[in-house]
Amino acid sequence: MSGPRVVIGAPMYNHADDLLETLESLLIQSYRDFRLVCVDDQSTDATGEIVLRYAARDPRVVYTRNPSRLGMIDNWRLAFEVALEDAPDAEYFAWASDHDIWHPHWLATLVAELDAHPEAVLAYPRNRRIGPDGVMNDKRPWEFATAGVDDRRARFRRTMRHMSAGNMIYGLGRVGAIRRAGVFRHVLVPDRLLLMELALEGQFRQVPDILWFRRWYGPIFSLHRQRLAFFPNGRPFYSFVPWWISHATVLTWTLGVRGERSPGISRWAGLRLGGRYLRLAGRLHLRQELRQLRLDLFEHATFLKPIYLRARGYYRGFRRRSTIGRLRARWHKWFGNAERRQKLVQRTRRKAGKAASEAIAPPGRFFLRAVRSLPLMQSRIIPWLVRQEIEEVPAGREVGLMRRELRRVAQSGKPIIVGPWLSEVGFEVLYWIPFLTWAVKEFELSSDRLVVVSRGGARAWYRDLAGHYVDIFDLMSVKQFRRRNESRWQDGGNQKQMAVGDFDDRIVELVKARQGLNDVTVLHPAVMYRLLRYYWYEKGAISLLQKHAVYRRMPAMDAASMLKTLPKEYVAVRFYFRPSFPDTPENRTLIARLIRALARRTPVVLLNPGLSLDDHEDFDPGTGMGVHKLDHLMTPTTNLEVQSAVIAHARAFVGTYGGLSYLGPFYGVPSIGLFSDEAELVSTHLDVSRRLSRRLGAPLVTLDVRELAMVEMLFDTLGRDIETPIVPVIPASSTS
Numbered sequence: 001m002s003g004p005r006v007v008i009g010a011p012m013y014n015h016a017d018d019l020l021e022t023l024e025s026l027l028i029q030s031y032r033d034f035r036l037v038c039v040d041d042q043s044t045d046a047t048g049e050i051v052l053r054y055a056a057r058d059p060r061v062v063y064t065r066n067p068s069r070l071g072m073i074d075n076w077r078l079a080f081e082v083a084l085e086d087a088p089d090a091e092y093f094a095w096a097s098d099h100d101i102w103h104p105h106w107l108a109t110l111v112a113e114l115d116a117h118p119e120a121v122l123a124y125p126r127n128r129r130i131g132p133d134g135v136m137n138d139k140r141p142w143e144f145a146t147a148g149v150d151d152r153r154a155r156f157r158r159t160m161r162h163m164s165a166g167n168m169i170y171g172l173g174r175v176g177a178i179r180r181a182g183v184f185r186h187v188l189v190p191d192r193l194l195l196m197e198l199a200l201e202g203q204f205r206q207v208p209d210i211l212w213f214r215r216w217y218g219p220i221f222s223l224h225r226q227r228l229a230f231f232p233n234g235r236p237f238y239s240f241v242p243w244w245i246s247h248a249t250v251l252t253w254t255l256g257v258r259g260e261r262s263p264g265i266s267r268w269a270g271l272r273l274g275g276r277y278l279r280l281a282g283r284l285h286l287r288q289e290l291r292q293l294r295l296d297l298f299e300h301a302t303f304l305k306p307i308y309l310r311a312r313g314y315y316r317g318f319r320r321r322s323t324i325g326r327l328r329a330r331w332h333k334w335f336g337n338a339e340r341r342q343k344l345v346q347r348t349r350r351k352a353g354k355a356a357s358e359a360i361a362p363p364g365r366f367f368l369r370a371v372r373s374l375p376l377m378q379s380r381i382i383p384w385l386v387r388q389e390i391e392e393v394p395a396g397r398e399v400g401l402m403r404r405e406l407r408r409v410a411q412s413g414k415p416i417i418v419g420p421w422l423s424e425v426g427f428e429v430l431y432w433i434p435f436l437t438w439a440v441k442e443f444e445l446s447s448d449r450l451v452v453v454s455r456g457g458a459r460a461w462y463r464d465l466a467g468h469y470v471d472i473f474d475l476m477s478v479k480q481f482r483r484r485n486e487s488r489w490q491d492g493g494n495q496k497q498m499a500v501g502d503f504d505d506r507i508v509e510l511v512k513a514r515q516g517l518n519d520v521t522v523l524h525p526a527v528m529y530r531l532l533r534y535y536w537y538e539k540g541a542i543s544l545l546q547k548h549a550v551y552r553r554m555p556a557m558d559a560a561s562m563l564k565t566l567p568k569e570y571v572a573v574r575f576y577f578r579p580s581f582p583d584t585p586e587n588r589t590l591i592a593r594l595i596r597a598l599a600r601r602t603p604v605v606l607l608n609p610g611l612s613l614d615d616h617e618d619f620d621p622g623t624g625m626g627v628h629k630l631d632h633l634m635t636p637t638t639n640l641e642v643q644s645a646v647i648a649h650a651r652a653f654v655g656t657y658g659g660l661s662y663l664g665p666f667y668g669v670p671s672i673g674l675f676s677d678e679a680e681l682v683s684t685h686l687d688v689s690r691r692l693s694r695r696l697g698a699p700l701v702t703l704d705v706r707e708l709a710m711v712e713m714l715f716d717t718l719g720r721d722i723e724t725p726i727v728p729v730i731p732a733s734s735t736s
Contacts, residue, residue, distance in 0.1 A: 004060075006034035006111060006172070007090040009079030010098060011072070016045040018099035018215060021585055023054050024592075025101045027061070028621065031108035035090070037083040038098075040065040041075040047098070062086055071232045076184045084175065094172045101130070101585070103211035104620035105610070110172035113205055120147070121202035122195075124171025125211035128583075132216070142167055145206040152200055156273065159199040160280045165191040168204065170212065177201040180261065185250055186236075188226050188243040193250065196277065200265065208479075210617060213583075244281035248274050347502070354499060364397075402531045402548075405523075410443040412521040419453035420472060420507040421525060422485055423495045425640070426658045428454065429666065430688060433461055434549035435528045440465055441550065451520075453511055455481070457641035463555045468515070473636040475510040497525040498533075536684050545688065551695055554666040557648040566628060567603040572650040572669075574607035574643070574660055575619040580680035581656045583617060587676055590705055592621050598654065599626030605646055606630070607660065609639040657681075657702050662689060665698040676705045 008026065012019070026036055038051045038061065048065060055061040064082055066075065076095065084090065092114060096102075106125060113123040126141035144162045146155045169191040181197035184190045198204075227235045238246060254260045255270025265273070297304060409416055418436065421428055439445065450466035452459075459469040472481060484503045489495055497504070500522075508522060535544045575591045577583035598604050603626050608618040610631030621627065633642050643660060647653050648667040655661055657673030664671030673689075675681060686702060693700035 003087045003089045004033045004035045005090060006031070006092045006094070006107065007083040007087040007175075008034055008036045008094050008096050009076075009083040010036060010038045010096040011041065011075040011079045012038055012043060012047050012051070012098040013041045013072075013075070014043045014045050014047065015097075015099040016043070016047045016050055019047060019050050021101055021589075022096075022098055023051070023061075025104075026096060027054070027058055028104050029102070029107040030104050030620065031111055032060075034107060035060055035062060035083070035087045036096070037062045037079065037086055038064070039075055039079040039082055041071070042066055042069040069232050072226075072229045073184050073186055073190055073231075076190075080178070080183050090175055092172050093175045093178055095170055097170065097215075099215045100170070101213040101215075101588075103209075103213075103617075105209070106211040107172070109207050109209060109211060113207055114172060114174065117147070117203070117205055119150075119203050120205045121177040121198055122168065122171045122173045123205045123207065124168050125207050125209055127167055127212040127214050128210055129214050129216040130585075137216070141210060143206060144168075144204075146199065146204045147206075149203060153276075155199045155203065156196065156276070157280065159196060159204070160277070160284065163192070163195055165189070165195055167214070168195055170214075171204075173198065174202075182254065186230075187246045187250060188230070188239060189247070190230075192243075193247045196247070197251070200261070200273070242285070244285050245278070247281060248278035251277050350500065398531050398534065399544075399548075402527050405527050406439055406443050409521050409523050410445055414449075414519055414521045415451055415515075415517050416445065416449045417451050417453060417508055417511055417520050417522045418466060419523075419525065420504055420511075421454040421458075421497075422472075422488065422503070423497055423525065424658075425456075425660065426662055426685075427496075428458065429461070429659075429662045430685070430692070431532060431545075431549065432525060432528060433465075434551050435532075436462075436465055437550040437552065438548055439523075451511065451515060451517075453507060456636065457638040460557060460641050460644055461554060470511050470514060471637045472507060475507065475514065478636050496529055498529050499526055500524050536682060542687070542691075551692055553668065553696060554644070554648070554663075557645045557667070566605060566630075566646070569651055570603040570605045570628070571598055572605050572607055572643075572647050572653045572655075573598065574653075574655040575674075576608075576656050576659075577617050577619065578656060578658065578680075580658070580675040580677050582677060584676075587705065588619060590708070591619050594654070594708070595621045595627065602626075602651065603628060605650070607643045607646060607655075609634040609643070658685075661700065661702075662692070665693045665696045665700050668696065668698045670698055671700045673700065673702045674705055674708075675702065678704060 010026075015022075023036075038055075040048055040051070040063065042065070048063070051061065051063045055063045062082075066078070070078065079095065080093065083093065092111060094107075094110075103125075109125065110123045114120055117123075126143065128141060129137040129139065131137060142164050144164060146158055149155045149158065177198055178194075181194055181201060183194070185193055187193055195204075227239050231239060241249075252271060252274030255265055256267050256272075256274055257270075259267045259270065261270065294308075421432060440447070440450075447465060447467045451468040451470060452462045452466040453470050453472065454462070455472040457471065459471070462469055476484075484506075488501055488503045504524065508520070512518070512520060531548065532545060535542065573595060575581075575595075577587070581587060595604060605628045606620070608620055608629070608631055610618075630642060630646065644663060644667075647660065647663055647669055650664075650669055653661060653664040653669055653671040655671075655673065657675045661671045661673035671693075689700050689702065
């Protein structure tokens with residue numbers, strides 16, 4: 001096939017303010033075999049000048065300007081036609097707006113999805129909205145797909161009920177299917193009609209990753225606004241016909257009368273589809289109108305809303321009561337045997353113990369404060385008994401429980417399952433492993449008894465602690481893990497493993513089956529979490545951590561074969577977005593500039609795994625001189641091992657504060673962690689990371705992005721007078 005496989009048509013009109021970022025995000029796509037055809041509909045701002053500058057530098061960019069204003073529908077149609085004239089052999093086509101932002105893996109992911117599923121005609125990602133103020137909306141991403149639905153009528157019906165046309169129309173589609181579906185027809189809400197016709201061609205697939213960021217300028221759906229944008233040279237009479245009637249008419253005419261899809265869809269079948277669309281769309285329109293009427297009514301007659309809510313509560317209560325019989329049958333089905341009853345009793349005891357602890361804690365703290373307030377206690381007894389640990393009194397009970405639990409584990413004589421670890425990488429490196437190192441030494445736990453359970457290839461971190469390691473991704477798929485783990489977060493309110501849950505029990509059973517173990521004891525992370533929460537929440541002094549954690553260098557990494565393709569000296573880099581470093585255009589621009597600056601001085605190795613293993617989204621600057629990628633080496637069960645090996649042999653690490661930035665000092669490698677929202681940081685973690693760098697002899701520097709300008713100014717000043725590189729050289733012996 002000559003020419004690119006993918007062609008992107010970008011209709012443009014007066015969005016020069018956002019266009020630079022849009023073009024950058026498209027041109028740094030990791031999949032590079034595409035053509036970007038920009039069709040300017042007589043913009044009156046700097047749109048043309050911006051695109052022409054990019055076209056002069058990148059041969060993939062093509063620019064054309066309409067001789068007169070066409071309006072949105074004809075401009076979108078023209079973008080499709082001009083794009084296919086420029087690349088007639090293209091297999092896939094996508095429309096791109098002139099103001100949105102795309103993830104660097106957007107195109108590669110969608111091409112791979114369509115290549116793997118020939119029955120699909122459209123693939124699109126999950127997305128996030130960016131508001132007028134530039135802040136990203138935290139609303140749950142919309143989800144819909146018809147994957148696996150082979151029946152054409154079922155796809156048609158499901159698409160009508162659940163589609164979100166504005167999100168799906170920017171997906172990647174097969175050129176032939178889009179052409180047969182009529183591209184954009186001259187009706188209101190044309191994207192909905194196009195998707196309905198595409199549903200007749202094949203399946204829709206949605207990838208689970210967030211790869212598109214849609215700018216949201218305000219009210220999106222307005223028929224009046226559409227008439228002005230679609231028909232700038234005068235509104236035809238049919239534009240005032242209800243959209244669902246005009247859509248049904250077009251379908252009936254094209255499929256039933258003209259037979260444009262015959263013989264795949266007969267004329268008789270086309271007439272029936274037109275009638276079915278009229279019925280389904282009319283019903284949908286009626287529901288939307290009733291919903292809007294209800295909202296308008298409650299806005300003006302607020303006294304009716306409590307009455308409505310009470311009536312709805314009665315109705316839902318009636319529906320719940322009507323299902324008691326089914327619930328009783330389900331109870332007997334699930335808890336009719338002894339094993340399930342035993343698990344229920346165990347869970348009930350666990351929850352009852354937790355509730356009892358929570359009930360006892362407040363009066364206990366009140367009594368403790370009353371005793372401490374006595375004059376004699378304040379002046380004599382407390383200073384004499386607990387002179388240096390007065391602030392750890394609230395944690396005293398938890399220290400006793402922790403030691404009792406560890407004694408039980410040590411004295412059981414059974415194999416010990418350590419974990420499973422399901423929380424953040426940062427907490428695992430900064431707290432869990434040092435706590436285990438202390439516990440193994442303090443209670444003389446034999447490494448042969450320990451079976452560590454973690455995920456993502458963390459085996460190398462435990463090599464000198466435990467004789468056995470099981471990776472969770474060897475027990476279940478990434479998709480299964482994420483679904484169950486996210487459900488655990490919702491139940492517990494966060495990632496922290498404060499208690500043993502159903503998911504933990506399930507993993508322990510899988511580990512027992514895999515290792516051939518019948519009777520084991522479990523050392524769960526809840527033991528550490530319940531103890532150290534007093535320090536994290538500033539209820540205990542730093543000595544609480546110092547007494548129950550041992551910080552030492554990680555075992556040496558032998559990764560010669562893994563790193564043979566990398567430069568001899570390099571800087572390891574990984575930036576991802578989190579609450580303390582949110583996904584904003586400013587942060588994206590800063591990261592891209594920083595990586596380019598680093599790459600000009602020394603080779604850069606990106607540690608992005610290319611996998612969707614958690615809720616963090618990586619920043620990928622694309623390929624370029626001096627930037628090396630390793631995502632081809634990373635699998636769900638090896639990504640942390642690969643990243644650790646790269647960091648252990650790097651001159652320095654630069655990235656988002658948290659997670660991997662903690663790992664550098666454990667290998668004697670200097671690290672720089674960036675953040676932009678200090679309110680999202682926990683001061684105790686910052687304090688531990690700084691103490692850690694001093695103890696292990698490798699700096700861990702945390703910087704607010706606003707401080708980078710000062711650092712750059714200092715480096716530029718020094719760079720005029722000295723020849724030494726900015727990134728410090730670490731002696732080879734320090735990485736072992």
